[in-house]
Amino acid sequence: MQILDGKIASQSVKEQLAAEVHQLLAAGNRAPHLAAILVGSNGASETYVASKVKNCAEIGFESTLIRLNADVSEEELLNTIRQLNEDPKIDGILVQLPLPKHISEPKVIETISAEKDVDGFHPVSVGRLVQGLETFIPATPYGIMLMLEHYKIPTKGKHAVVIGRSNIVGRPMSVLLSSNHPYGNCTVTICHSHTPDLAAVCRQGDIIVAALGKPEFVTADMVKEGAIIIDVGITRVEDATAKKGFRIKGDVAFDQVSPKASYITPVPGGVGLMTIAGLMKNTLVAYKRTLQ
Template identity: 45%
Template structure:
């Protein structure tokens, strides 16, 4: 099975579909043991993008046979209402995973929200305990987007071991955990990693030395073909809305100038259709894994080191 199209475009949608097919087998195995995975989403926002993301996650759960539970709170409600909701979900044995959709309103302490989720149900992987376990090399749950990037690389037969990877961006959601996964002494790791960010002088001087570039800075088309060496693997995590002369009035672009990068890169992910589908798929993955751990029913889960063998 090939996950590459048009010569060097790594098709994240195809990889996502393949992984979901394997996850469906795991969900069926849990069902045979009398357990149905359940994911609870909590939304405290009127942001259209957040509402869309939650709807996409609910549809993905339905497609895979995962039960979805949704709690929607008024954005002006007291912060205590959100924390009470999370506590109720923590205590509910029928809920296996909990995701509070970010961003939350300014009057709610985001870090306290992350700390309030039961680490065993923290399928985003952002609770401090889970972050610590990731750094220590004993991850309970890998954060969804970085883990999805690992599987994309694996599906394309790109092993980071011994290679120079440059991560552009240092966010808690992508940049930092991506760096940690790449340096781990484990499958999908063992890379030499450079991290660039907003204070880095001449980002291109670093990316031109890279075998793998992972762009996650949140800056539209920051990385272009002139900042890459021939044959580099380029993974574009960015999703940016920019003005466009079309019916919507905007278009989505990544942190990579796709057209110029495609002329140079050995492999490149598109936006949309690259990392995005993998992020939701890995949320489903973590929900299935959480269920397996909570009901003590082992299941086979696809992971780094297996997809490339199937490609």
């Protein structure tokens, strides 16, 4: 069993990006610029956004963090996005999800300019992805593909089982794994809450991507020997014995499943770090388009 270490793989991506940014700056260009909007003070969202800002600095990007109160009106948030759309010095825009219930996430996503949609959620980005055209790939699936590439994990002809059908991970992951790509060409099954005998389907999987948001859902009896396990889940579970009062759990029962796996991602330290790497790569692509 080999650990797919997100720290090592993401560092490799970041070093490549930093070298490219260094060359661009040396040629007299401005730095790439990512703008993030954080609504409210959700603890997990605060952590994610802080990590994104830190990674921007490490690579040589500029970043702007816009904080809005949880009771901000939908129209005020949309106007903030429109201002960033019009700013020629902003290359990428992300609005940290989830949003307060009074704000429509689809409306927010559609308001972000497709040219600055570095999260890859805009309908234009999704449509181009499905058609196999160049586009911004949603950051988490992109990060997973980058991890498969870093560790040179063969996927051609394998049966991939994706648990979860969200627009953020499950659906785009199924498209990428089935695409004609060096780390695609899988036969893909998507499972969800209405899948009969989900465990039996999972046992057929050479690759399992768990992205349903239920801590330790995937257990040893659901996994065949030698499977490749990609754990996208990240849930705070209360634990009085932990220093912070909680522990981070993935969707896979790691201690049970890892002895049966050929490769497995840990939580934390796996896919989450690769998500940020994917976001940074998307931001550099958006920036280079503005230079052209």
